[in-house]
Amino acid sequence: QCAAACPTGAITIFNEIGRGWRALHDPKKRVVFQIAPAVRVAVGEAFGLEPGVNAINKLVSALKMMGADEVYDTTFGADLTVMEEADEFLERLKKGGPFPMFTSCCPAWVKYVEEERPHFLKNISTCKSPMEMFAAVLKDQYARKDEEDGRTTYHIAIMPCTAKKMEAKRPEFQHDGKPDVDLVLTTQEIIMMIKESGIRFAELEGESPDLPFGMGTGAATIFGTTGGVAEAVARRVVEDKSKNTLQAIQFSGIRGSETIRAVTLPVGDRALRIAVVHGLVNAQKLLDDIESGQEYFDLVEVMTCKTGCVGGAGQPYGLIPVKQQRAEGLYEADRTALIKRSERNPIVTKLLEGAMKGRTHQLLHVEYKRPDKA
Ligand code: SF4
Known part of the structure; x- marks a missing residue:
């Protein structure tokens, strides 16, 4: 976790991209992402795409290049919510x-x-919420997979929202002392990570989210x-x-x-x-x-x-x-x-x-x- 402070010291904004990178480089972790609906139509703005352009497929490609094991879509959780x-x-x-x-x-x-x-x-x-429904189902469905291959599923949610970080830490969404969502990264944080990777986002070929939980x-x-x-x-x-x-x-x-x-x-x-x-x-x-x-x-x-x-x-x-x-x-x-x-x-x-x-x-x-x- 690192902090970027404003010059007057009045505002301190924490970001958690360090935790994201550590998870992506940990061979014992299976890093599984979910991407919220609002993220796809804003993430491209940082790379010269027009606001509203649906860049989910480019985002999936970028995350895979950065080391993601599986990339899903929060719309699956939203359908459950409906x-x-x-x-x-x-x-x-x-x-x-x-x-x-x-x-x-x-x-x-x-x-x-x-x-x-x-x-x-x-x-x-x-x-x-769709994020927490998605996470509960994922952790439930992946428990056996974890036992079988000895890796631990580490779940990252990319959200348009800073309050989602608070939601993920609520006691209602912890099981056996572990949160269902291990880390929430905002759209801005994922943009920073893509930039740090040197990926030319706008030029990426798109890739669909994975199945089964990439369908919404x-x-x-x-x-x-x-x-x-x-x-x-x-x-x-x-x-x-x-x-x-x-x-x-x-x-x-x-x-x-x-x-x-x-x-x-x-x-x-x-x-x-x-x-x-x-x-x-x-x-x-x-x-x-x-x-x-x-x-x-x-x-x-x-x-x-x-x-x-x-x-x-x-x-x-x-x-x-x-x-x-x-x-x-x-x-x-x-x-x-x-x-x-x-x-x-x-x-x-x-x-x-x-x-x-x-x-x-x-x-x-x-x-x-x-x-x-x-
Ligand atoms: Fe959406 Fe988060 Fe804003 Fe609520 S606080 S409207 S969940 S972005």
Whole structure:
């Protein structure tokens, strides 16, 4: 771990690329990466590519050149999240609440609720974030592999987010004293490592992420921008799965840049009220309105960063138009994706119906508690 300090000493930014390099050079470790959706549309900016260009395949090639054993895609974890979050939401509809159900992908949002509004903790989905779902499945599935070849799987997540470093260290995500995610590197940190390697990123030939966990759907890819999680869950819960319905969701107002967006979607005989909010100050306002009874929602997506993860603190610096170009890059990836809905991800359904059957609660869910404040 090394620190880069600003000249006045007011800000110190730590980076952990040293830990990344040590793992990559350790023959006893199998280094396995996952790459978050928002990273792919921003990493290329440091190498002259336009914001929004999907550079995941170049990133896979670069990581392999740097010594990665396997490189996967967090969209696999996001598809799992959609499946579990949609089931939880439908279960709450049957039981009558508690509503609204808040999304749980953003660790800074979860932390805010724990610290400042703990009475809302019961409203937060029990689903782990895509990063932690991915990691739990990976460590579970690779335990035997580790025993067989005597290496230890060391899991690195490349995230657009500095709060993910905190999430990975939470006690809820440690097992036998070891974290499911061993190291979180931000987009900026991975850019530094690529530069240190002397790799000419823009000229690389792309390589697809590895299988089986390198496969994700369009629904999972849009997790990286504001409204993406809510849209992906809506695709899963609506009964009519036609192309027209997918388009109706897309044009319902769920996408966009307004800080608080409210949409109504029909599900069975109910009209679901869904809100999407980005920026903590806007989330605080929405909570106030919900608390005072001025607003009612069944499902609320909250992302602490403005524009969602494409604008995360671990991304290269960019103004709002740059972040919007990144979001457009994710929507383009969804448009061209072979599979658009999470329940159609064959690896996810195979796992849920096979190796993970009866263990989803243990592997994919978490309960956040602050008994001292609740
Ligand atoms: Fe991290 Fe920001 Fe995304 Fe939340 S919205 S997960 S803080 S990048």
